[in-house]
Amino acid sequence: MKHKGKATSFDIAHYAGVSQSTVSRALRNSPLVNEETRRKVHEMAAKLNYKVDKNASNLRTQQSSTLALLLFEDPTTDESQINPFFLSMLGSITRACSKEGYDLLVSFQSSSQDWRADYEDSHRADGIILLGYGDYLDYQSRLQQLLDQDTKFVCWGAKVDGREDLSVSCDNYGGGQLAAKYLIEHKRTDCAFIGDASEHSPEFFARYEGFKNTFEQHNITLSERKIANAISTEDSGYHATKSLIANNISFNALFAASDLIAIGAIRALQEAGILVPNDVRVVGFDNIPAASYVSPSLTTIEQNTTLAGQMLVSNLLNLIKGEKVECTLLPPNLIVRNT
Amino acid sequence: MKHKGKATSFDIAHYAGVSQSTVSRALRNSPLVNEETRRKVHEMAAKLNYKVDKNASNLRTQQSSTLALLLFEDPTTDESQINPFFLSMLGSITRACSKEGYDLLVSFQSSSQDWRADYEDSHRADGIILLGYGDYLDYQSRLQQLLDQDTKFVCWGAKVDGREDLSVSCDNYGGGQLAAKYLIEHKRTDCAFIGDASEHSPEFFARYEGFKNTFEQHNITLSERKIANAISTEDSGYHATKSLIANNISFNALFAASDLIAIGAIRALQEAGILVPNDVRVVGFDNIPAASYVSPSLTTIEQNTTLAGQMLVSNLLNLIKGEKVECTLLPPNLIVRNT
DNA sequence: CCACATTCTGACACCGGTGTCATAATGTGG
């Protein structure tokens, strides 16, 4: 019964005394095969440790039961550190995939110019999930190209021109509102914003807009001078905040476009002898695991990554099935801690 | 030139006026095809946006240019949080794979009983990387089964009985020595250890052994009473440390089996009014990103995840190629910060 | 001009499954 190489369905057929066609049907539990025969085939397959060759099966059926995840990184981020928020998304996407019986191909894309998205063309995946804070404006032409090729994909965060159904994102605008309301309730109306408040980072921009507009509804105008640019790293948040301090710009609250930025900002404040939260209250965004570890622990706007992963996967699968998909906006959630 | 469905090599052949065989050869840059023909074929392939069907190609060549990563989690860990150390490994493995021209299938395995390892059997991957602190003793029988089936795989951390070449790990024993030497230098010899100092967690155990033995070489005996069990989560570290404090066990230094444990331990110490590092010095293990964010920032033993990922991938590829592979022990590195 | 090597190309079997069609075996009703 020992065999060189892996067993094929012909081997099972031979030992079970049936035809290869019957083996194939029996293993997929087709109702066409006799109960007794099915049992015999399954038994033999188990004995020979037979596993269906996915390449052959995929080739014939023209689908792969696999999704591809493209993770775009800020090109400035260093090799070993990956944004923890996306890692958390990665975890939930992986789980959502396996729950749906799909495998997941993971690929990190560092260059924004020529990323690989040929997973579907090459029949390696049935669809693609795009993930990243990235400067998506650069990508629109590539996204359009994917659309033209009829590639199935969904995006986190970014909008695809004219195709809202391809996006899943947090209600960033609403998150900004939550942060503003929280600070207003605590009478902190002299606010700084650390992040990129331009349309180059659509997500950060929406957070800022929701934040600013809520203040305006309370007749408070945020000073443009109190905005400091930063990408989503601890280091960048640190330096941006330092430069505000160096320029003698005062504020009693700080809204950071992401938790990493907030953590860096707090470090800068502490170094300058500014007390958090007594002198300056800080609100972050994301609720990454570290937000609860740092001290003081970070007050932040949570994005539900578990739900986000599920929505990305289920929307993509519906898209593949050709069903209508709605634009998906996930509700953010204020987590009050000690800043 | 528009076409329903995706283009195949036959389409290219048709439009380029050559045979399908020639197309296949031309696209793989076989030296057998004429320069002029090759150019024509490449041009037409680009125009039709043709991509080789990986299923067909893999089926024929019997290899997939894909590796599978199985990530084992502590079953107690909650859904959304994944050990940041492993996430960091995941990042470096992904990068190492793509550098070698391989794709990576990622799969989280929560049950230690019946994990899926049929990626190779089903020809979906050429080899498997196993990653986890997991209680590997439970897995030995499964690992043995993989060996029997001649499945190509490498493990992080765990030993495979009689096959040291299949493991890549940090020199955990040496890491424990580093931690001990550091504390001895700072005259902190009354040490607690938080983690699992049993053979159920071979990595933690080795860290403890290196730590303990170094103290013994200096004629200092660590008290067994000062060991508290914990798995690698912040919460577990917090509770373990709290119970030490509650039992009035004194110590002036603490070695945590992982950074997450250390971060939890510091929280427990701070809550009890114990100053870090003045009253108790703390040394962690891993050097996860958060180690530098927390305050006070964490002194820890670094594991080089970039190198680890590269070694796992390159050892696995060598194994697949049938080459000899050496057991790989990576040097740990003391990172002195503020604890 | 023929023998022979070299370069290039096409025909074809093959990888290991899946789906369709034909057919054998059995049951059912008139």
Added chain:
DNA sequence: CCACATTATGACACCGGTGTCAGAATGTGG
């Protein structure tokens, strides 16, 4: 006992590439 439906099975084409082999076209030397 025959017409017909039902059930179970095998034969075979097919998915889209890759590798082998045969042979055409051209070049080279004697």
